[in-house]
Amino acid sequence: MAELNVVRLVIVDDDPLVRAGLRMILGGTGDVDVVGEAADGRDAIDVVVRERPDVVLMDIRMPRMDGLAATRRLRDRGSPARVIVLTTFDTDELVFTALREGAAGFLLKDTGPADIVAAVRRVALGEPMLSPSVTSRLIAMATQQGDDSRRHTARALLARLTDREREVALAVAEGLTNAEIALSLHLGLATVKTHVGSVFAKLEVTNRVQVSRCVHDADLVPEQDTRSS
Template sequence: MTIPGADPVGVLIVDDDPLVRSGLVMMLSRAADVRVVAETGDGAQALELVDRHALDVVLMDIRMPVMDGLSATESLRSRPNAPEVIILTTFDADAHVVRALRAGAAGFVLKDTPPAEIVAAIRRVAQGEPVLSPAVTRRLIDRVAGSGRDRRRATARDRLAVLNDREREVAVAVGRGWSNAEIGASLYLSVPTVKTHVSGILSKLGLNNRVQVALLVHDAGLSDHDVG
């Protein structure tokens, strides 16, 4: 859907395969509300292009020379007012994808995803929504979970300790993949109040998005706890 009068979503494509880049450029050029601003084949140049252009979304491959997509995502998402990042990947159950989500990527799309779904994902993250639900993220974490679970649990619980009781309830609900409306109905809060709590949670925890909240709640072992 194109919003009349809205500026097109500025996109940077980062992939070391020229054919992949060409295909994405051709595909995205068909969407009136999406504009490919630049493209590159390595993460280091991607950071330079982000500094040079006004961008909303970066489509980021993981495995690239010079600087891989993981390092580029971590560097990019640590900056203020950074564009959103969508990871381009071949395998969804991949520890590299999890690391990118922890770094603040809004989600991932498989390289063989239908064009309409990639465009829809770009539109969603440009509006501040995650590409995949926190519930899907939790299942991904379960499939690739490795060593260090106990240490991550202790660290995550220490971080969540800064939240007050209501914020903790909202965070757990986010970790369960609930929408703002579902959280509000469960906790008897208005949707604007839920949004305020989510913003406060992100600020207190130093996180970028709801996916990161879901990961932290999952690491703490709280995602299946009752809420309310």
């Protein structure tokens, strides 16, 4: 996070009107500083490397280099910037690809201003952000397109977890924050953070969205007493 808890933000979209609208929405909040813009993925990489933002709002479909390729290259460069993918959801597979590339959140382009601001703040704090309709669509797609191979892989990964880590993974998949998990499982916040880190390592993922995808790939549903201790 930037000094004084101001979120440094880069906006990436090939439509100048979209960029202007997002700048207007986010620039007037007082705790979000739009430090750069780019019209395609290639320029986005240069801007992110130069400005070192906390969060990047990244369009998917752009000329020269799309948002997925840019997200992957930023990840490969070790950039700490957290990417929120902006999507119209016109191609479902793009969303799954973005998950694999390490996107920390998804927003539809028709998301309301207040929700966009909330998403940027939440992702800057290290929490994932999925539009409710995106979450529902992802789960539905995972069910419709699920095959034995993917389900087997996900369950094999989850089998590496201890009972407590499994509880934490299920809670993460439900969208709970670390603080909410701590309260629900009667654990200290530091303990939850340790468990989340272990879950990331054992599931071979880099963010909470990917944990959620693994849980849903495995077709797991929390049991009634999962959240008690």
